[in-house]
Amino acid sequence: MSTAYIQDWLAGGFVGSEKVLAEMLATRSGPIYTLVHRPQDFVGTPLEGAEVHTSAIQRWPGGVSHYRTYLPFMPYQIEQFDLTAYDTIVSSSHAVAKGVLVGAGQLHLSYVHSPMRYAWDLYQQYLREADLTRGVKATLAKVALHYIRVWDQSTANRVDVFLANSEYVARRVWRTYRRPARVLYPPVDVARFDHTRPREDFYLTMSRFVPYKRLDLIVETFTRLRLPLVVIGNGPDFDKVRALAGPTVQLLGRQDDAVVADHMSRCRAFVFAADEDFGIVPVEAQAAGAPVIAYGKGGSLETVRPGVTGVFFGQQTTQSLERAIGVFEGQARDFDAAVIRRHAETFRPERFREAFQTILTAAEEARQRGQDPERAVMALP
Structure with missing residues (x-):
């Protein structure tokens, strides 16, 4: 059957949702329809050279580099794609992709990475961080997000089958759309990590520097404890986090995959403080044999096994993280890199492709x- 794929945008690098899209394409080929596309972000990745069709936002002033400013126009633009030539539509959605228009004779599967978080459960946090709590701009933003919520909920009827990247997201899909979702965990390239190398004394964290990732919490805690921490990543909050870093904290900025894999294979443990929908990075750390110290909420509850592949902390506070580090230090010798690696292999790409093919066929x-x-x-087993 002819198949088309819908992605919100392809302009942020080859990360979570893009890696899922690549594995879907490896299972069954088809063109990609997306709001904006920045080809240079995908050189050397499986998406390089893919057939991509973009919306009018691609041609608007700053459309590619500042596409998020056009959020109020995205619902309209995603509906302009003509998909009548395809039997099956697969959307990879964390914003508006699931809202594409489909015909009565077409099948639409939507893989939901998250219902639109800044319009739903992170609405108030988004307004605070964007300084949109009062004034004319704030009112306009609130009105726009209100109508996006109305549109987002109404378009749930355009989807035949919802897939979710975790049980956590499946519950949010039910709360938002009142529809069940089949859980299909994202693929993780475990093969590129080496779990056999000796562990060294430093801890590691890696993320985009944005508020909800809580890198500030991790850096502040390790500075207080005077423990060695390596931080990989970049983003809007880089300077803010750097100001909190003491002499035991080393910020490396953005690094390539080889550097990331090297540090994950050598670190004492990986630290993760975000309330994430799934969280691929902690699984990658486990693929490298590293125990994970994770915030016990969201997708981490499904990817980290306490006492076997890591430990949890219950609150996003320095005191809670300090206690978890203390627990880990007391159990550090009990963690087996080979056991941690075997757990990570349950998320390998081959399993994702097999499950995705089974779901498509059914x-x-x-x-x-x-x-x-x-x-x-x-009803599938």
Whole structure:
């Protein structure tokens, strides 16, 4: 069957949702429709040279580099793609991709990385961080997000089958759209990590420097404890986090995959403080045999096994993280890199492709028989 893929945007590098899209394309080929595309971000990745169709935002002033400023126009633009030539539509959505228009005879599967967080559960946090709590701009932003929520909820009826990247997101899909979602964990390239190298004394964290990742919490805690910490990543909050860093904290900025894999293979433990929908990076750390000290909420509860592959801390505070580090130090010798690696292998790309193919087949066969594709997918073992 002819298949088209819908991605919110392809302009932020080859990261979580883009890696999922690449594995979907490896399972079944098809063109990609997306709001904006920055090809240079995907040189050397599986998405280099892919057939990509973009929206009018691509041609608007600053459309590629500042596409988020056009958020109020995204629902309209995602509806302008003509997908009538395809039998199956697969959207990879964390914003508006699931809202594409489909015909009665077409099948639409939507892989939801998250319902639009800044319009739903992070709405108040988004307004505070953007300094949009009062004034004319704040009122306009609130009105725009209100209508986006109305649109987002109404477009749930355009989806035949929801897939979610974790049980955590599946619950949020139900709360937002009142629809069940089949959980399909994202693929993690575990093969590029070496879990056999000796562990060294430094701790490691890696993330984009944005508020909800809570790198400030990690850096402040390790500075207080005077423990060695290496931080990889970049982003808007880099200067803020750097100002908190003491002499035991080393900020490396953004690094390539080889440097990341090297540090994960040698670190004493990986530290993760975000309330994440899934969180690929902690799984990558486990693929390298590193125990994970993680905030015990969100996707981490599904990817980290306490006492086996890591430990949790219950609150996003320095005191809670300090206690977790103390617990880890007391158990450090009990963690087995080989056991941690075997757990990470349950997320390898081959499993994702096999499961995605099974889901596609079940949904398409149900549609051909005139049956409910959602029921067929949810009934799969």
